[in-house]
Every structure is written in C-alpha cells, then in structure tokens.
Amino acid sequence: xxxxxxxxTGTALAVTAAGLAAAPAYGGEGAGRLEVYPSTVIPGDNVxxxxxxxxxxxxxxxxxxxxxxxxxxxxxxxxEHDAIGQFEVPPSAQxxxxxxxxxxxxxxxxxxxxxxxxxxxxxxxxxxxxxxxTGVGGGLGADPVRTAAGVAALAVAAAGGTxxxxxxxxxxxx
Amino acid sequence: MRRIGNSxxxxxxLLALGSGTxxxxxxxxxxxxPPQPSAAQAATGTDRPGAAAPALPPSPPDRVRIPSIRVxxxxxxLGLTKSGSLDVPPADRKNLAGWYEAGTTPGERGTAIVAGHxxxxxxxxxxxxxxxxxxxxxxxxxxxxxxVAEFTVDAVEVYEAKNFPDEKVYGAAARPELRVIxxxxxxxxxxxxxxxxVVFAHLTGSR
Numbered sequence: 001x002x003x004x005x006x007x008x009t010g011t012a013l014a015v016t017a018a019g020l021a022a023a024p025a026y027g028g029e030g031a032g033r034l035e036v037y038p039s040t041v042i043p044g045d046n047v048x049x050x051x052x053x054x055x056x057x058x059x060x061x062x063x064x065x066x067x068x069x070x071x072x073x074x075x076x077x078x079x080e081h082d083a084i085g086q087f088e089v090p091p092s093a094q095x096x097x098x099x100x101x102x103x104x105x106x107x108x109x110x111x112x113x114x115x116x117x118x119x120x121x122x123x124x125x126x127x128x129x130x131x132x133x134t135g136v137g138g139g140l141g142a143d144p145v146r147t148a149a150g151v152a153a154l155a156v157a158a159a160g161g162t163x164x165x166x167x168x169x170x171x172x173x174x
Numbered sequence: 175m176r177r178i179g180n181s182x183x184x185x186x187x188l189l190a191l192g193s194g195t196x197x198x199x200x201x202x203x204x205x206x207x208p209p210q211p212s213a214a215q216a217a218t219g220t221d222r223p224g225a226a227a228p229a230l231p232p233s234p235p236d237r238v239r240i241p242s243i244r245v246x247x248x249x250x251x252l253g254l255t256k257s258g259s260l261d262v263p264p265a266d267r268k269n270l271a272g273w274y275e276a277g278t279t280p281g282e283r284g285t286a287i288v289a290g291h292x293x294x295x296x297x298x299x300x301x302x303x304x305x306x307x308x309x310x311x312x313x314x315x316x317x318x319x320x321x322v323a324e325f326t327v328d329a330v331e332v333y334e335a336k337n338f339p340d341e342k343v344y345g346a347a348a349r350p351e352l353r354v355i356x357x358x359x360x361x362x363x364x365x366x367x368x369x370x371x372v373v374f375a376h377l378t379g380s381r
Contacts, residue, residue, distance in 0.1 A: 035318070037232060037233060037234055037279075037318065038232055045232075046231040046232065048231060048232065048233045048318070048319050050318060050319070077319070077320035078320055082318075082320075084318075084319050084320055086231060086319070126254065126276060127277065127285075127340070127344040127345070128254055128258065128259055128260035128274060128287065128340075128344055129258050129259060129338075129340045129344065130257065130258065130259040130335070130338050130340065131259065131333070131335035131338045131369055131370045132259060132260050132262060132289050132355050132356075132357070132370055133259070133262055133357070133366075134262050134289055134290060134291045134292055134301070134355065134356045134357040134367075134370070135208075135291055135292035135293045135294075135299070135356065135357030135358075135361075135366065135367045136265065136293065136294060136295055136366060137293065137361050137363070137366060137367070138293040138294050138295040138296055138297050138298075138299075139207070139208055139292060139293025139297055139298040139299070139302055146197055147197070147198065149197050150193075150194050150195075150196075150197030150198035151194070151198070152194075153190045153191075153193045153194030153197060154190065154191065154194035154195070154198070155194075156186070156187075156190035156194075157187050157188075157190035157191035157194055160183050160184070160186055160187030160190065161187050161191075163183060164180065164183060164184060164187065167180065
C-alpha cells in the first residue's frame, strides 16, 4: 500500500515536473507530511516548507542537505499551528528529486517531502486566457426553471378548479 | 368513492395554487443585478500608484479578505480548462474562491490570479459585490507561511468575454500584483454574463 502510494507520488511528481509546477508535494500521509512549496524549483529559488506533525506550537529542525542547502529551522506559526521554515536552493544544485526532512523538537516525529529541481523555470509559462465562467445569473433571481414550474403548477390548479366547478354545475355533489 | 376523488382533486388544486403562487412570487422578488464598476474606477494610465512593497517569498494562499465588501473566503487551487481559460471553484460552494495554482502566489513578484463566482443558481456568491470595489480599497491574502499579503486596489474594470485583454489581466508584472476576477458586464438569459469584472491590485504591505 505504502509502496503504491509512493509510486503514485512519484508519478504525480513527474507530471508536476513536466508542466504544472506549483502543486504542493506531500511525503507520507495525513498530519505526518512535510508540505514543500513550490514543489518544483530552479537553482537559486527559495522554498517554503510546513508541517502539522509537531503539534500546536511545536518547532522543528529541517534538513535540506540532500539538495545542498543544509539545515534550517521550522518555527511555530499562527497558520493552523503549523511549523514553518524556509531555505534557499543553492545556485549550484543539480536537477533531480531530493528528499527534504524535518524532525519535530518535542515529539521527535520525522516527516519528509520531495523537492524537484529543474534546469529551467516551468512556472508562469502557461497563463490562462479568455474570460472566466463565474456566474449563471442566479443572483438576478427569475430562474427560468422556477418560473416554468410556477406556471405549470398554476395550470394544474386551474384545471382542477375547472373540473370541480363542472361537477358542481352538473349537480354531482361536492 | 366519488367523495374521496373530489376531496383529492380539491386538495391537489389548492396545493398547486399555493405552490404556483409561491414559485412565481419568489422568482419575481428579484434582487438587483450585481454592482458594476463605474468609469471612475478604471485605470487612467497616468496615475502610477506608489511603489510596491518588497515581494514576499512564494507561499500558497489560504484565504482572501476584502473588508470593504465583506468578503472573507477560503481559497482553493485552480487549474485551466481544456480551452485554456481559468477553471472556477464548484458553483455550489457560494463562499469559496480560487487561485491559479500553477502561477504566481499572491505576494510574490508577478501576477497572482484569484477568481470566484458572482452568483450561482441559488443566488449571490462570494464576489457578488466585487464590482462595487473602489480604488484604494484593501485586499488581504492569508498565506500558508503565516504572512498576510496586503494589496491595494489600482483599478476595477469590466471586460467583454469576446474581447478579453489577456495580456493586461494575466500577463507578467515586475512587481507583486494581484487580479481578482468574477463575472459581470451585463447578463442575457441566452448567453449568461457577457464578461468579467477584474480588480487590479498591487502589494503595499505584509504582516
């Protein structure tokens, strides 16, 4: 299961590296993960990592020596009590996938996340184009479906009323 | 037997009358269309606003707040549709906005993009009042690194979908900028909203 998850993560990262580079990378599951942002960088970029694994107000020590950035500190923050840290990818870093590690100071838990170093920037190359479909007119009221339903209901009422009146006129007793 | 039939028809008639009245009355009690920006809020080209605050390191955003129009909404990541336009959050979540995840994060140097619905089938949604925003208003973005990026509005424009200025809205910027986009520009039942309201803002501080 874990192996599958790992494989899937690897595949996802490959896809990420190919184009869309900004989705956070997760190593492991749930609270025991280290979020790496951006997950794909070029040498010289700044990377921000955070984790909820250290509990409220828990600090951690990060290790990015795999990519040549050495150790760094993760400090507790107001953001969902995550421990947050930053490091700079050295300009000399080689392309590849690197494991970034953080160890909580209090509970000793270790979390990891993957960082992909690419040769050239892939971010910002694809920008959206055209307008955005952000409304259907519901804020204007007068929903045509609702209007149609109302008209249909009144038609039913009219038919029923007419029928009843006819019976009454014929003395069929209401 | 006949009496039961009559009672049933009478009941159905009354029910249909009641629900029909309610449906049509509800539909007629329409709120006004969403506010649209006035010409005074457009970029003039001459008013180069004060210098931007220094760019922040990249960090994904979690929440957007626009106090002057009472917006306080979580942000989800957005991608692109097959046609290359910006995708949108699910329409049934009326207080949810999104940001373009493959692009610049708000506060970082470049153009960050936030979008949300003006309405959905039920009524007004998160950015219903976006067109009422004024130059100089503030837009705040909570970021995952714990910082709050503070933007100031430079202009509020409305563009037709068929003549959308991609470069102006989505193009790269040398300073940290933000766009907030929703639907607008008039509405027709056949084609929906004719375009978009776009808010242009730049970073003026952080905390």
